[in-house]
Amino acid sequence: MNKVFLLSAAGTSYGKTDLTGRDLSMLASKHAIERAGIKSQDIQAAFIANAFGMAEKQGHLGPLLMSSLGIPHAPSSTIEAACCSGGSAIREAYINVASGFYDVILVAGTEKISHLDTLTATTYFSYGGDYCFEGNSGASFPGLYATMARSHMHEYGTTEEELAAVAVKNHDNGFLNDKAHFQKRITIDDVLKSAVVADPLKLYDSCPFSDGAAAAIIASEEFMDKNNLQKRVSIKGSGRSGGSGSLHTRKDMTSLESTIRASREALKHANINIKDIDFAEVHDCFTIAEIIAMEDLGIFEKGEAGKAVVEGRTKINGDIPINPSGGLKSKGHPVGATGVGQVVEVFEQLTRNSKKRQVEDARIGLTHNVGATGGSCAVHIFEGE
Amino acid sequence: MNKVFLLSAAGTSYGKTDLTGRDLSMLASKHAIERAGIKSQDIQAAFIANAFGMAEKQGHLGPLLMSSLGIPHAPSSTIEAACCSGGSAIREAYINVASGFYDVILVAGTEKISHLDTLTATTYFSYGGDYCFEGNSGASFPGLYATMARSHMHEYGTTEEELAAVAVKNHDNGFLNDKAHFQKRITIDDVLKSAVVADPLKLYDSCPFSDGAAAAIIASEEFMDKNNLQKRVSIKGSGRSGGSGSLHTRKDMTSLESTIRASREALKHANINIKDIDFAEVHDCFTIAEIIAMEDLGIFEKGEAGKAVVEGRTKINGDIPINPSGGLKSKGHPVGATGVGQVVEVFEQLTRNSKKRQVEDARIGLTHNVGATGGSCAVHIFEGE
Numbered sequence: 126m127n128k129v130f131l132l133s134a135a136g137t138s139y140g141k142t143d144l145t146g147r148d149l150s151m152l153a154s155k156h157a158i159e160r161a162g163i164k165s166q167d168i169q170a171a172f173i174a175n176a177f178g179m180a181e182k183q184g185h186l187g188p189l190l191m192s193s194l195g196i197p198h199a200p201s202s203t204i205e206a207a208c209c210s211g212g213s214a215i216r217e218a219y220i221n222v223a224s225g226f227y228d229v230i231l232v233a234g235t236e237k238i239s240h241l242d243t244l245t246a247t248t249y250f251s252y253g254g255d256y257c258f259e260g261n262s263g264a265s266f267p268g269l270y271a272t273m274a275r276s277h278m279h280e281y282g283t284t285e286e287e288l289a290a291v292a293v294k295n296h297d298n299g300f301l302n303d304k305a306h307f308q309k310r311i312t313i314d315d316v317l318k319s320a321v322v323a324d325p326l327k328l329y330d331s332c333p334f335s336d337g338a339a340a341a342i343i344a345s346e347e348f349m350d351k352n353n354l355q356k357r358v359s360i361k362g363s364g365r366s367g368g369s370g371s372l373h374t375r376k377d378m379t380s381l382e383s384t385i386r387a388s389r390e391a392l393k394h395a396n397i398n399i400k401d402i403d404f405a406e407v408h409d410c411f412t413i414a415e416i417i418a419m420e421d422l423g424i425f426e427k428g429e430a431g432k433a434v435v436e437g438r439t440k441i442n443g444d445i446p447i448n449p450s451g452g453l454k455s456k457g458h459p460v461g462a463t464g465v466g467q468v469v470e471v472f473e474q475l476t477r478n479s480k481k482r483q484v485e486d487a488r489i490g491l492t493h494n495v496g497a498t499g500g501s502c503a504v505h506i507f508e509g510e
Numbered sequence: 511m512n513k514v515f516l517l518s519a520a521g522t523s524y525g526k527t528d529l530t531g532r533d534l535s536m537l538a539s540k541h542a543i544e545r546a547g548i549k550s551q552d553i554q555a556a557f558i559a560n561a562f563g564m565a566e567k568q569g570h571l572g573p574l575l576m577s578s579l580g581i582p583h584a585p586s587s588t589i590e591a592a593c594c595s596g597g598s599a600i601r602e603a604y605i606n607v608a609s610g611f612y613d614v615i616l617v618a619g620t621e622k623i624s625h626l627d628t629l630t631a632t633t634y635f636s637y638g639g640d641y642c643f644e645g646n647s648g649a650s651f652p653g654l655y656a657t658m659a660r661s662h663m664h665e666y667g668t669t670e671e672e673l674a675a676v677a678v679k680n681h682d683n684g685f686l687n688d689k690a691h692f693q694k695r696i697t698i699d700d701v702l703k704s705a706v707v708a709d710p711l712k713l714y715d716s717c718p719f720s721d722g723a724a725a726a727i728i729a730s731e732e733f734m735d736k737n738n739l740q741k742r743v744s745i746k747g748s749g750r751s752g753g754s755g756s757l758h759t760r761k762d763m764t765s766l767e768s769t770i771r772a773s774r775e776a777l778k779h780a781n782i783n784i785k786d787i788d789f790a791e792v793h794d795c796f797t798i799a800e801i802i803a804m805e806d807l808g809i810f811e812k813g814e815a816g817k818a819v820v821e822g823r824t825k826i827n828g829d830i831p832i833n834p835s836g837g838l839k840s841k842g843h844p845v846g847a848t849g850v851g852q853v854v855e856v857f858e859q860l861t862r863n864s865k866k867r868q869v870e871d872a873r874i875g876l877t878h879n880v881g882a883t884g885g886s887c888a889v890h891i892f893e894g895e
Contacts, residue, residue: 126609126610147642176569176570178637179562179564179565179637180564182637182646183637184590184592184637184638185561185591185755185881185882185885185886187886188754188881188885189755189756189885191755192755192759196752197752197753197754197755197767198752198753198767198771200598200750200751200752200772201752202589202590202591202598202886203590204587204588204589205570205588205589205590206570206572206586207569207570213585217587217602220605220609220611221605223609224605224608224610225511225609226605226608249564252563252564252567252568253569253570254570255574256567256568257530365555365585366583366585367573367576367582367583367585368583369582370570370572370574370576370577370582371574371577374582382583387585496570496573497573500572500573501570501572501573501585501586501587
């Protein structure tokens, strides 16, 4: 396998916008190309990560993006794996470059959802689960993750205050991110007193519906060398796993098997231990999801993650910063963009461009992107200079 | 790159059904696994080709299919490139196996559309084009392909009778295919007298809206050898190109640049000439599309394909059989399944399993799958024993 580099990454602001997913993908891609110091003509192929284009009346986004970049000949496909679309697209780009099929691939994740009312948006999201058995019976993602939260609280004594501490920490980080959907600090009390969405999860335990796009450029060592490009960030490990598509088939609801498997694969590939990671962007669609992710990744023992958050160990200046970007909770969750946006944060951190969010001495970063309740998971490991 | 084999392929009947896209994908996959003589546990990863799952309220199809096959751990992503979703998924599977990332990959293409009324289905299809500039103005695919047909008639003198001859030949072939959507013969007169859809294209110039699924299993030489599996069909060439996403940006509407580029790449990769092909499954969503495809592939000179069809040269017993399956026109066009279904026909032909449709001495077959009006194209070349 060839060595693979993250040549560039950039994203739009996350939040509400009147732009289309197509417009957003173009903006993020142009920014990433500019940052890379290459021409769009250097891009040989693209993967678009997008889940709900049909809600915008636009599928087949690739040729539209490629045409707007002046490279209509470049092949492109949309990758969909619900909320793991972005991480899955990064995985495909990695394989395409590592194998030598292409030298430079653009990954563009994009989503526009704010034109739908909340009920319609929630319903669309539930199409990413097992709609026939779950969403159709009213079990949309807040209810499913609430079930996981209850199970975790029952098994490990995790508390609502520990869940709230995840939200507070991620809002602290998002406050420092001028592209975050929410740039305001909140308190434990704010979270506990916010409206109950699906007991025990409250509004402030939940990520928002965001619009936004993110783009990453993945390149081969040969291309980097030939063009005298600085090798600032390399992709050291890639892992991808599936998990049962629905919650009712699981033996254990306090853990995502797909996270365990994908992270093991990525760590083995990178030939490192989870303790070697300096920070991670994990999939915190709900506060409980961040706690389960940290445990499944092996960052903390099972049942210990909640306490670690309360102790401040996962803050930007803690011993293992989690979601310095603000995460899905505060930075936002434009579904197709999310997994690519995690890579944007890693790129910013490893190139020392994160300003007040900068994780000191960050050299190895991990991204963890989940689809639905764990039906898909992608984990990537990046190393800075 | 490692040698890659098409270990197995199988499809459901195409037409109207009450089954869901999810059910259909499972049926086709189970059949392909059974034919392969392997266990589902041998499958390491999957690509699902699907375009309109959202119209069925179900995205993220992979984990559902993997769970139903008893392999929920296997990673899967949905690939969407409008009507080229299937060919694009075959391409990704090829790259994943050729590169050594995986040894056995399942590609499952599936679509369920018959629950939508014709107007809604046509509108959904148009989301695969440039909806903002085309579909939204009433330029759905029949109108766009009609524009291409008029242009081709103007430039090369192609006639409505030549277009009709494509439909007649494909219905002759579909009549011999017990899984085809339409299994009836038609005459030139039937086509010419059928209702005008978008002048000069009539109802019988147009493929139907079909439900259906198709599955292919792509495997490495190492896996084939280790399991003493017969190497009946190998993948010799793979090509993939993009084209401008909309028709109004083209200099020439009588040709698809993406077909020209993808086929050149595939032929070069296979190290053969188009004249070495014994038969081809091409993307005949409308009769004009088959004529343009044959010319862009280099099977006939520009402006000569229509005459060749009338002369019978593309019949099953002609010198270059085109769409022995019946093509999209008669076999049907379940969008996500179509490109994978072409591979099923190639597998049947190259393993001498096509009964009355059998192309004599077929040894090299080509598949040509197009998205929208050429925004995407995938071409693959297969060789039998």
